Amino acid sequence: MPTGYLLRAAAAPRALSDTGADTVRGIILVCLCFLIMTTGDVAAKWALPVAGLTGAMIGRGLFGGATVLGLAVLRGGEGWRRVLPVRWRLVLLRSLLHSAVSLTWYVAWETMTLADTYAVGFSAPLLMTLLAIPMLGERIRWRRALSTVVGFGGVLIMVRPGGGLWTPTVLVLLLGICGLAVSRNLTRLLSTTETPECLSFFLLATHLPVGLLLLTVLPAPGFAWDALIALAVLGLSNGVAHWLNSQAFALAPVSALAPYEYTPLLWGGMLGYLVFGEVPHTSSLIGAAVVAAAGLYNLHREQARRRAERVGRTEETTWPS
Template identity: 50%
Template sequence: MGKPAHSVVPSGEEAVRGLALVALGYGVISAADAAVKWALPEVGPAAALAWRGLVGGLAVLIVSRGRNLIPVNRRLLALRSLLTCAISVTWYSAWLLGVSLADSYAVAAAAPLLMTLLAIPLLGERVGWRRWTSTGIGFCGVLFMLQPGGELWRWESAMLLAATAAMALTRIWTRVLTRTDGPYAIVFWLLLLHVPVGLLLLPFEVFWPAAGPPPLWPGALAAIALLLFGLFNALAQLLFARGFALAPISAIAPFEYTPLLWGIGLGYLLWGEVPAWTTLGGAAVVIGAGLYNVHRERVRRAEERAKLQVKGTHAVTP
């Protein structure tokens, strides 16, 4: 599990296993989000960040037995970890300000579209007119969700959209990191950095809508929620790190949409949240565009493989 992803070329069976790990990871991370959303009114975003890093980092340290934790690509790992901290604080703040779980996930559905665009400069991928068109249609779906007078017509949505763009970048960076670093190193340093960042942000908790600076040590129920939050985060990040190393980005992208289903279910069960039809309609357009992009990526890959096979046949023909 500690081997860099580039050392072995994943087989078809391993790719399927990678997709299963990613699918499970999104379910686990959705449960983690529900747990922290439950505890946020009592502890605030900064304390939640510190709890995530402390509990999750210790869990990874125990599971890894302290092995394979030395990072190789330290600069990129540090940048990704800091950016993830900023994304987490943004999400926690939005939930604390009243954005529902499903609504935040609907905005996050734009991440695969942004990944398509970011893969051009970062991974050297080429995007044809069909994918440009579907990506444009997908962003029209985002605008439909954020239309004036709609449920998501609030400044927190713009904040979440910016965080979604940053999240798409971290997804690309995760793929790059798996070429040099194992999952334990990637996840351990990601979570560990949450502790000092959370502690540094504690003095600013007064700016969030809470009754004074929330305590680092909450009540019993909130403490249990935060423990589950940290453990689920560690598990989900390990699943992502391993899954991204085994499966191609184009195959993983559709699973980016499954948290919306988890968010609708968990939000309704725990808080009675029901998304507006504009949110669900816009999300459907975004998801449809994203799935079409995945289809076009698979077609393009198949065409490239066919051309290589033809060239190989001509090369061996006397």
């Protein structure tokens, strides 16, 4: 067994941080993550008519797992051994849960626009923030709570309960969003013992056996070169994005990162229009403005907290007790 892995397994769990500097770094990483991940979502929607649900799951698992494994090797040190889990049962549970989440999104993309699915998905940050209290013991500062409430108001504007978005497919997607919120919090919890490479590798690689299992009940994927390239883009982008996501959740509290779950609507709305000619509802655009304002306010508060921490450290150095 590699020495580095044994040291990680024997070491005490790392403490979860909640400092202004780490939180701002986490916010930057998670925003970059969602930009890259949205590109993969566009690729998945492009491939679905040919590859089907099974092809999307298999492609994401195969190409995504290989991408993360490559990132682990390029980092040096333990190399590929960085993907070995310490708490393997919890890692596997999170990975299987996220595979089910992915399936609900792929089902939704067969009939819904990217912007509409992201609009419904905006309920995830609220669930993440609330679940972080019992799952992670996080303390929710009143400003973070306020930004979450404001963001949820934007969700209500976009989703419009009783409106055109409420279909049976939305109900399936909502189940997946509940699983997504749990999965995000498990990412934060597991970051105390697992590497970003481990968390992202198993999350993506598990899609491969799940996709193969689905072949027993769903049609086999078709073949076209453009669909195959799209699946490769899906896996590559998701590998990098989930690697960044795991690092972000190791740095920042869930309640600070949750508002940035809203940013895919911005990227997805633009890419959906450019690639598929999709036009989001006016209510989606209005709601996006509300949730973006809530997220930017949260970033402003974290930057202010970082400046206050620096001032405090300076004063302690100048005026020792």
